[in-house]
Amino acid sequence: MTAPNGFGAAATHDTFPLPPGRxxxxxxxxxxxxxxxxxxxxxxxxxxxxxxxxxxxxxxxxxxxxxxxxxxxxxxxxxxxxxxxxPSIREAQEVFEARALIEPRVARLAAEVIGAPHIKRLNRHLDAEHAAIDAGDKGKALSLSGAFHIAIADIADQQVFSQMVRSLISRSSLIIALYWKRADATCESHAHHALMKAFSEKDGSAAEEIQKSHIIDLHSGLDLREKxxxxxxxxxxxxxx
Amino acid sequence: MTAPNGFGAAATHDTFPLPPGRxxxxxxxxxxxxxxxxxxxxxxxxxxxxxxxxxxxxxxxxxxxxxxxxxxxxxxxxxxxxxxxxPSIREAQEVFEARALIEPRVARLAAEVIGAPHIKRLNRHLDAEHAAIDAGDKGKALSLSGAFHIAIADIADQQVFSQMVRSLISRSSLIIALYWKRADATCESHAHHALMKAFSEKDGSAAEEIQKSHIIDLHSGLDLREKxxxxxxxxxxxxxx
DNA sequence: TGATGAAAAATTGTATACAATCAAATTTGC
DNA sequence: GCAAATTTGATTGTATACAATTTTTCATCA
Known part of the structure; x- marks a missing residue:
C-alpha cells in the first residue's frame, strides 16, 4: 500500500497508475x-x-x-x-530537456546500487533490442530501447523519478515517430553499451555523463521543423x- | 491544441489534465x-x-x-x-529529492526570461502569503507558498517541467501535513524574498542556488520518523x- | 468469553440508456 | 452554381441499474 502512484496495485512497468479491472x-x-x-x-x-x-x-x-x-x-x-x-515541436524540446536533466541523475543513482542480477537483466534487454533491430522491426526496437531506459530507472529504485522517466520515454516515442530524421535507429546501442560498462564498474559519475550525452545525442537526431x-x-x- | 497535457483545454493552475464538464x-x-x-x-x-x-x-x-x-x-x-x-516516508524523501533536482533548474529558467509583470505577480503572491500567515491560517499559507513555486514554473514557461513541479508541490503539501516538525511555517518567506531579489536582477545562477538551498531546507524541516x-x-x- | 463462520449491508465495477453536443449532408435561397 | 441555414447522423457527457466484491454484523460453537 501507499502506492507510488495513485492506485493500489504496485507499478509494474507502465507510465500510468493502475486502474481497476479490465x-x-x-x-x-x-x-x-x-x-x-x-x-x-x-x-x-x-x-x-x-x-x-x-x-x-x-x-x-x-x-x-x-x-x-x-x-x-x-x-x-x-x-x-x-x-x-x-506532440508539438515545442513539447518535443521540453521533453528532451527534461530527460537531459533527470535521466543522468537516475543513471548515477542506478550505478550506485546496481548488482549482478540487474546487469544480467539489462543485458537481456540489450539482446532483445539487437534482435529486433536485426529483424528489421523498427517499432519494436524503439520500444525496447525505451524499456532499457525504464529498466535503469527501476534499478535506481526511486519511484518518483521512475514515474517521470516512464512518462518522458512514452512521450519521446511519439516525438520520435513524428520528428526522427536519422535513417538508423542503431546509433543508440553504442551509448547503451557504454552505459553497461559504467554500470559494471559501479561508476556513477561516468554513467551520469554518458547518459547526458546520450540524451543530447537523441535530441539532436530530431528534425524539429516539418510535421x-x-x-x-x-x-x-x-x-x- | 496539442495541449501540454492530455486534455484539450489549456492547463490553468492545476496538477491534473482537465477532464470534461463538471x-x-x-x-x-x-x-x-x-x-x-x-x-x-x-x-x-x-x-x-x-x-x-x-x-x-x-x-x-x-x-x-x-x-x-x-x-x-x-x-x-x-x-x-x-x-x-x-505518502510514506520513503515517498517523502523521493519527492524532495526530485524537487531539489528540478526546481532549481526551473528557477534558473524563470530568472532568465522574467519580466516586470511577472515580478509584480510574484510580489502579489508573497503579499497574500504574508496575509495568510498573519491571519493564522496555516493551511492557506502553505497552499499559497506552494502557489509561489508553481508561479515560478509558469514564468519559466516550460509546460513539462511545470507539470512536474505542480505534481511535486501537491504531494509535498500532503507530506508536510504528515511530517512537518517545525512550529513556524514562516521560515519559507525568507527564501522566497531572496528569490525575488535574484529574479529582479535576472540572476539565473543565484536563483538556482537559492532555490536549491530552499528545497533542502524544507526537506530538513520534516520529521521523517513517526506517523x-x-x-x-x-x-x-x-x-x- | 473468544474465535469462527455465514448471512446481510454497503461499496465499487460494469453495462446500458438517455441527453447534449458536434460534424456532415441536405436543403433552401439568392 | 454557390453560399448559408437546417436537418440528420454520429459521438461524447451523464445518470442510473445491475453484478461482483468487500466489509460488517451476528449467530454459533469450542
Missing amino acids: TLDICLNLHSAILEHRLSPGMKLSEDEVGEIYGASRTVVRAALQALAHSGLVNIERNRGAFVSR KETASSLAQALSRD | TLDICLNLHSAILEHRLSPGMKLSEDEVGEIYGASRTVVRAALQALAHSGLVNIERNRGAFVSR KETASSLAQALSRD
Whole structure:
C-alpha cells in the first residue's frame, strides 16, 4: 500500500497508475500500440470503436483513455473525443530537456546500487533490442530501447523519478515517430553499451555523463521543423495481439 | 491544441489534465481541500458521499477521483475505494529529492526570461502569503507558498517541467501535513524574498542556488520518523466553499 | 468469553440508456 | 452554381441499474 502512484496495485512497468479491472488491459494494449507506432499520432480513438475491439463497454474504455491522457499519450478534446497525441515541436524540446536533466541523475543513482542480477537483466534487454533491430522491426526496437531506459530507472529504485522517466520515454516515442530524421535507429546501442560498462564498474559519475550525452545525442537526431501527417485505420492497427 | 497535457483545454493552475464538464469542478474542489489540509491523509472518499455533496453522479465523481489519483493526491484501491494519499516516508524523501533536482533548474529558467509583470505577480503572491500567515491560517499559507513555486514554473514557461513541479508541490503539501516538525511555517518567506531579489536582477545562477538551498531546507524541516494518525468527517471538511 | 463462520449491508465495477453536443449532408435561397 | 441555414447522423457527457466484491454484523460453537 501507499502506492507510488495513485492506485493500489504496485507499478509494474507502465507510465500510468493502475486502474481497476479490465481498464488496465486496455491501457496496456493501447500503450504498447502507441509506443510501437501501430497507432499514429493524431489518430482518433473512438470510444465505441475501441470498446468493440476489446469487447468492453464505453465506461471501461473511457477510464482507459483518461488514464492515457494523464500519461500524455492521448489527447482528449471536449465533446470531440480522444486522439493519439501529436506532440508539438515545442513539447518535443521540453521533453528532451527534461530527460537531459533527470535521466543522468537516475543513471548515477542506478550505478550506485546496481548488482549482478540487474546487469544480467539489462543485458537481456540489450539482446532483445539487437534482435529486433536485426529483424528489421523498427517499432519494436524503439520500444525496447525505451524499456532499457525504464529498466535503469527501476534499478535506481526511486519511484518518483521512475514515474517521470516512464512518462518522458512514452512521450519521446511519439516525438520520435513524428520528428526522427536519422535513417538508423542503431546509433543508440553504442551509448547503451557504454552505459553497461559504467554500470559494471559501479561508476556513477561516468554513467551520469554518458547518459547526458546520450540524451543530447537523441535530441539532436530530431528534425524539429516539418510535421508529418499520418492517419489510418484503427481496427487494423489493433488487430494483432 | 496539442495541449501540454492530455486534455484539450489549456492547463490553468492545476496538477491534473482537465477532464470534461463538471468533473473539473470536483477535481479542483477536492484538490484545494486536500492542499489546504481540510481533508486529511487517509480519509476515505466514498463515491456516493462525494457525489451527494457535489450533486453529481458517481460517473463524474469517479472520473474526478481517478484524475486525482493520477496526480498522486488520492489512492484508489481495487474494490475498496478512494482515499486521500498518505505518502510514506520513503515517498517523502523521493519527492524532495526530485524537487531539489528540478526546481532549481526551473528557477534558473524563470530568472532568465522574467519580466516586470511577472515580478509584480510574484510580489502579489508573497503579499497574500504574508496575509495568510498573519491571519493564522496555516493551511492557506502553505497552499499559497506552494502557489509561489508553481508561479515560478509558469514564468519559466516550460509546460513539462511545470507539470512536474505542480505534481511535486501537491504531494509535498500532503507530506508536510504528515511530517512537518517545525512550529513556524514562516521560515519559507525568507527564501522566497531572496528569490525575488535574484529574479529582479535576472540572476539565473543565484536563483538556482537559492532555490536549491530552499528545497533542502524544507526537506530538513520534516520529521521523517513517526506517523500521525488522522481521520474525520468528510462532509464537514467539504462544507465551506 | 473468544474465535469462527455465514448471512446481510454497503461499496465499487460494469453495462446500458438517455441527453447534449458536434460534424456532415441536405436543403433552401439568392 | 454557390453560399448559408437546417436537418440528420454520429459521438461524447451523464445518470442510473445491475453484478461482483468487500466489509460488517451476528449467530454459533469450542
